[in-house]
Amino acid sequence: MKNFKYIAATSLQQAASELAKEKSKKTIKVMAGGTDLLGTLKDKIHPELPETVVDLKTIPGLNYIREDKKVLRIGALTTLDEIISNKIVKEKFIMLAQAARTVASPQIRNMGTIGGNICQEPRCWYYRAPDNQFHCLRKGGTKCGAALGDNRYHSIFGAVRVGNPACTNSCPGNVEIAPYMSQMRSKKTVDAAATILLNNPLPAMTGRVCPHLCESACNRKDWDAPVSIRSVESFLGDYILANTRKLMKAPKKQKAQTVAIVGAGPAGLSAAYYLRVQGYRVTVFDKMAKAGGMLTYGIPDYRLAKELVIKQINALEKMGIKFELGVEIGPRGKTLKELRKKFSALFLATGAWKQKTLKMEKSEHLSSGIDFLVNIDEQKKTIKGKKIVVIGGGNVAIDVAISAKKFGAASVVMACLEDRATMPAFTEEIEEALSLGIKLMNSWGPHNIIERDGKLTEIEFVRCLNVFDKERRFNPSFDQSQKEKIAADQIILAIGQNTDLCYADKMVRVERGLIVVDAKSKATNLKGVFAGGDVTHGPASVIDAIAAGRLAASSIDSFLSGTKGKGKTKTQAKMIASNLGEFLETHSSCYNKSERTGEVATEVNRCLNCGCIAVNASDLAPVLLALDAKIRTTKKVIEAKEFFSAEQILEQDEIVREIEIPTPEFGSEQRYQKFRIRNAIDFPIVSLATVLSYNEKGKSKIIANAKIVLGAVAPLPLRMYEVEKYLKGQSTSEEIASMAAEVAIKEARPLAKNRFKMQIVKVLLKRAF
Incomplete structure (x- = not known):
């Protein structure tokens, strides 16, 4: 047993004082009789052992x-x-x-x-397993081992939510997935829609374009296949857009304060929604002619139909959110100084739209992947019959490659520095590209652009040995003895994007091309100015941007209302309330092995509704x-x-x-x-x-x-x-x-x-x- 500091308390006041000194219950334990504590310490059932044990038996x-x-x-x-x-x-x-x-x-x-x-x-044997073999929900983990394991002596009346299940824990937006699945099983679709809106106001979008880390973490994957959360999320998103009068209402009371949001992408739309729900007057500015940001301009129709994005924007407009489009913020348009004078608070969410480039000879033959997607209607007219080479291994590169193939390109080759296992693109997107006949060249980097009579004909690649050095810094190394030439009529570059912060005008603190914010509040160095999404951390997923917008909205509300914080969120309060009288539903049908069909009615019944079933x-x-x-x-x-x-x-x-x-x-x-x-x-x-x-x-x-x-x-x-x-x-x-x-x-x-x-x-x- 690990040594610990022993304190023989002489009074309850002394014992309470010792407990108060420690930051966590994990580092200190009290002993009443010791019959239970002895076993937990001896078997090391917790990931951390206490540094101090306070004996209460010595208190007279x-x-x-x-x-x-x-x-x-x-x-x-x-x-x-x-x-x-x-x-x-x-x-x-x-x-x-x-x-x-x-x-x-x-x-x-x-x-x-x-x-x-x-x-x-x-007394659950998974909880009590020596050396913390099963880091279960009650101990801060994400899985109940008994749910699909040996549950002979466990609950027959359901479970309790003692922490976030794996799906919610892995979701950047902390969406309460298990509760809305349960509501769907109970035919309470309106309640399920309201639950998802607590953390995600754009489920019709994320159901189709989110990486769905929740599915990768789903505890059911160890049994047969993860629940198709995206199917249920898409259904609820569509249901919300079909019932906006009921689910996305304008606030009954409107506050006097106004908020300007710069950028109509996912982060901006998310912040706008949550601020409007709180009653603020919200105006969203964007330099593009249509709202939606990358949802509108950066994601092809085959992944996200533009009609859905339009419906989403219309729903937000009906809530009373104003959109001023085609308006540039910066030296050639409205300035931050002007916006700060006119509005009570600002949220900067301009995303990352500038294509990263490569320093190599004849780089004029390299075109932008982002520009390709933004001007996709024009590309349709010119791409047919061409030999296309796409450089990059992320989702933008995949989108460009698949779009080019669908538009009739004679051949599409996609080359990236990463090997297949470390490609940043989603696995299913890669598999779709391969199924369409797109050639994938992993671990190859561009070396030389070849032209004849001033016209592009080929691009030469060199074998990449390592993308990062020993310090995990981006520093590719190559084997110059291995080279390969690929015929090309057009080379499209999709190796990431940078931000365009010309509007910052030296007022907002910027480091390495990103706006510096407080991680907990999204506040910038300027009072009343907040920022979030790609503009603060670089390109990420739609749900990451939504989460940033929600956090910023909460901080703006605290700033404008003069409160430091709201304490427990609605979601947290709801979770605690579920412990007071109701047990989480566990349903025997979910323990039968079943195929992942993607059908909503089937998938909601496959959800394990993960909670603790220890008695x-x-x-x-x-x-x-x-x-x-x-x-x-x-x-x-x-x-x-x-x-x-x-x-x-x-x-x-x-x-x-x-x-x-x-x-x-x-x-x-x-x-x-x-x-x-x-x-x-x-x-x-x-x-x-x-x-x-x-x-x-x-x-x-x-x-x-x-x-x-x-x-x-x-x-x-x-x-x-x-x-x-x-x-x-x-x-x-x-x-x-x-x-x-x-x-x-x-x-x-x-x-x-x-x-x-x-x-x-x-x-x-x-x-x-």
């Missing part, structure tokens, strides 16, 4: 049991054995004693405390929930239903100090049942805590009130409200017990290997009566 006065005004108070460091043997507990809170007696072994009950028991870490292993948790307990910490008093509902209910320096349990109704019956394989040591496979009160009606007993809480069947102790509702007013009989059992499992969502737990639930419920 925290192990007590006393009754006070119809409330039982138990100190957090009271051992389980002390609870079992306490007279008051055995007389009035027998269920608590029953549950404590079922915990592990006598040795552990002598050491383990009630505070430690209710705060213990999950709450505490024997005392369902009992405390059934007894309406409250947990008193060093900062607040929390009802048990809240304490056992949220993942991070306690703050960094907050410690449980006492459990309060109201005296149960006189005459009520309490019972704790636990099903496990071995009577000693084992954690519950299913447990049940019941509190029943009756009214006598002749010879019959009528249930007046019932509290039914299941344990180890869900990520949290599960209060069965529907069962309680059904039982109220019913007489006790085998038939009623059987019906109650059916009600209990009605909403169960068993996994591939744990359907048997449903039968155990039914048996325990029948025994309760």
